[in-house]
Structure formats: C-alpha cells, structure tokens
Amino acid sequence: MTPLERRASASLASIFALRMLGLFLVLPVFALEASRLPGGDDPALVGLAMGIYGLTQACMQVPLGLASDRWGRKRVIVAGLALFAAGSLLAALAPSVHWLLAGRALQGAGAISAAVTALLADLTRDSVRTKGMALVGASIGLSFALSLMAAPPLAAWMGLSGLFGLTAALALAGIAVVLAWTPAEPASHAPAPRAALAQLWRHPALWRLNLGVFVLHSVQMAMWVAVPALLVQAGLPKAGHWQVYLPAVLASFLVMGGLLFPLERRGYLRQVLLAAIALLVLVQIGFLLAVRAPQLGALGGLLFLFFCSFNVLEASQPSLISRLAPAGARGAALGIYNTLQSLGLFAGGLMGGALVKLAGNAALFLACAVLMLLWLLLGRGLQLPAARAGAA
Secondary structure, eight states: OOHHHHHHHHHHHHHHHHHHHHHHHHGGGHHHHHTTSTTTTOHHHHHHHHHHHHHHHHHHHHHHHHHHHHHOHHHHHHHHHHHHHHHHHHHHTOSSHHHHHHHHHHHHHOOOHHHHHHHHHHTSOHHHHHHHHHHHHHHHHHHHHHHHHHHHHHHHHHHHHHHHHHHHHHHHHHHHHHHHTSOOOOSOOOOOOHHHHHHHHHOHHHHHHHHHHHHHHHHHHHHHHHHHHHHHHTTOOGGGTHHHHHHHHHHHHHHHHHHHHHHHHTTOHHHHHHHHHHHHHHHHHHHHHHSSSOOHHHHHHHHHHHHHHHHHHHHHHHHHHHHHSOTTOHHHHHHHHHHHHHHHHHHHHHHHHHHHHHHOHHHHHHHHHHHHHHHHHHHTTOOOOOOOSSOO
8 A cells, every 4th residue: 555545544434433433432322222212112223223324325325435535535524524513413412312312313324435435536546445355344333342442331421312422422523534534636636427327327246246135144243133132142241242342353353454454465355255254154153052052252252254355345345335236326336335335234234133033043043044145145246356456
C-alpha cells in the first residue's frame, strides 16, 4: 500500500469503528434498560425499537449510495454521521419507548456504509483493496469485542440515556476524522447513466455477492440468538462471554492476514471464497452437534472458525463489488450490497427467534447449515474480475 492508501484505509476504518462501537455498546443492555421507560412493558414494542434501525438503514443505503456518486462521498458521509448523531441524541432524551423508536429510526437513516466503502474503493488500487476492506472489517470486529466488555459497566454508570449520548459523541468524532484525516476524494463524480445503473440489478456476479451477504448476515444474526445460551450451558456466565469472543476474533484476524492476502496475490481468491463458505457449512453442523452437550472448548473452536471465514468474506466481497460495478456506479452498487446486508441482519433476527421458539436450537443451526450450503452451490458459478494494477 502507498502512504495515501494506508491513510485512507486507516481513517475510513476509524469512521466505521466509531460508529459501530456506539451501536454495539447499546445492544447488550438495550432490552433491559428500555423496559424501564413508559411503554417498556411491551416486548414487541421494545423489539421494534431495537430492530427499526436495520429497516431504515436498508431503505437508505441505495439512495445515499447514489447521492455519493452524484454529489461526493465525503459530503454524504458527513451528512449521514450528523443524522446518526441526531438520532442518538433523540434516543438519549427519549421520555418513552415510542420516542426511543423514533431515535433509532433516525439513527438508521444515516446509512453511510456504501459511501464509506465506495470512497475506500476510489482511493485504493484493485490489487490492495481487499487489505483496506479487511482493515474496515477488523475495526468492526474489535468494536464488537470491546463493546461486550465495556457495555455492562458503562450502562450501570450512565444508563441507556448516557450510552446514547456517548454514541452521539462518537459520531461527531467520526465527522472530525472525515474532515481532518481522510484524504481528498477524486475531484469529479460523473454518475453512471441509467442503463449502467440498470445493469446492477441484472449482473449475475453482483447478485451472487449480494445474495451471499444476505445469507451471511442472516446466519450471523440468527446464530447469536442461540450461541450465548450455549456458552452459559457450557458453564461460562454472561459477563465472561468476552473471554471467548475476543480471543476468537483476534486470532481469526491473524489467520486471515496470513492466508487471504498471499492467496489473493496468487490468483486463488475464488477458491478462498468457496472454502470460506464451505467452512461455514461445517461450523453450523458443528454447532448442531454441540447443542445436546455444549463444551466450552468446542464452542470456542467453532467461534474461531466462524470468525476466520466471516472475516475473509467481509473483506473480499465489497472489494469485488467495487471491481464489478460499472464506472460511476460504485456507490449505487455498494448501496445495494449494504441494503442486502442490513436486510439479512433483520431477517436473521426474525428467523433465529422464531426457530428457537418453535423448534429449539438444533432447528436453528440446521436451517443455518442449509442456507450456507445453498450459498455454496450458488457461489460455484461466480466469475471474478482480474485485478487492475493501476490506480482505482
């Protein structure tokens, strides 16, 4: 990577980390703390307040991606972070769950993922872009692990209102990073013609990647309906779950860096992607077999393998989307990709909760294994573009 590429990757990963840390800090304590507000005795309303973020984010990914193609990435990122901060402040001041729901919806409207990843694609060459995307993925994973440790004591100290206030402050810090550290974007933004945009909906490789990220995040969210309970059954209290998550996440980054990038340089990226999906099939089968008698060592090993595959796919898929998208339509293409990602999170939560309630944990992991197997069969037809060695 050149110095500019390293600066772009580090600054944009920081923006993701600041935003996602605020989101993750709230999630472990949201349901308990929200129940203390007027309207909090309605579990359906509390659940809607938690999930509405994903719905509004899914609705806004494509419009803001298109806007970044037309008016510039950094403008859209700053506006999106400002919306996210405003929603966080509204949630912090919410006198009832209904106002909390409105704040969460406004948070989701600041959907900047497409603009951030499009800007990263603008500022990196094809040959090193996966490294940049991997840094973004690592920042999100570390934010998740940090939130598991920090959320309970912070909630006890400042409550849900304070956590949302902290989330707003982190979003404002993200704006400062955009303005002061992120390199200047390309001078011109020439939006793709409508014919090129229409190609995004018909492109077979793009749709394989889009459906893939939907399945990946559906399975990820569904898993977390059952995995915490399995860890408790294995003898690890909730407060100690980070002791499994954090080592698994950190070790998986080392494996990804040691395998993904060298194999990508040698032209084996397609094989790596398919191997990662196949490993996720085996991981779900492993969880299925572990349901009857959970063992902490086995669960930790399965989570390590899950994060290895997940991080490989999270780093490589958006990089491939940016290569495959027509000229001038990167933001729109990544908007569609992130929309499917958000819908996958929403669908996974619904699927996981319903399956566990109706048929138990075994049915959940069986369904996840089937979904991953279908993705593996779909992915076999994926044709990857050759990386361009020059500037993006």
